[in-house]
Amino acid sequence: MPLPFSTPSLIRRMACWLYEGMLLFGVVFIAGYLFGTLSQTKNAMDNRHALQAFLFVIFGIYFVWLWSKGQTLAMKTWHIRVLDRAGRPLTQSRALLRYLWSWLWFWPPLVASWWFELKNGEAFVIIIGWIAIWAVLSRFHPQRQFWHDALAGTQLVDFSQPKA
Secondary structure (H helix, E strand, C coil): CCCCCCCCCHHHHHHHHHHHHHHHHHHHHHHHHHHHHHHCCCCCCCCHHHHHHHHHHHHHHHHHHHHHCCCCHHHHHCCEEEEECCCCECCHHHHHHHHHHHHHHCHHHHHHHHHCCCCHHHHHHHHHHHHHHHHHHHHHCCCCCCHHHHHHCEEEEECCCCCC
16 A cells, blocks of 8 residues: 655655754753762763663653654654554554664664674674664665564654645
8 A cells, every 4th residue: 555645765764863863862861860860870880771771761751752743853853754554643552662663773783792792893883784774674665664664553754844
């Protein structure tokens, strides 16, 4: 079934993805400060697994809340919306499913880095390489959606204003 909306270009989706990453620095800063204050953590290496779990939950809340409203700030900037396959706004459960599937951007290289005990530069190259591969794989989807969107039953759509 063809989509009633057009899919934004891969370059535009990746620009949005990078901008989202920059905006997440603010979320990480505030969440890290809150975690450090509440846990009385004095050293950055103390409680690091608890901090990672906390950030996973905070990111989940951030994305699920904003995706269920249609778009994040980065998506708004790049005129991209996330909808379900029928073109409706996401429910919170569908947004949560998309959040969990979206970790496919990172889990495979992180697991490989851990498994093969890769450090610093090696792990960075594996992560960047996987991100590039995962992005390019969207070219093989019938509607050129990212595969985590296909798995979650969601779609990214162009939401640009028509030119007058």
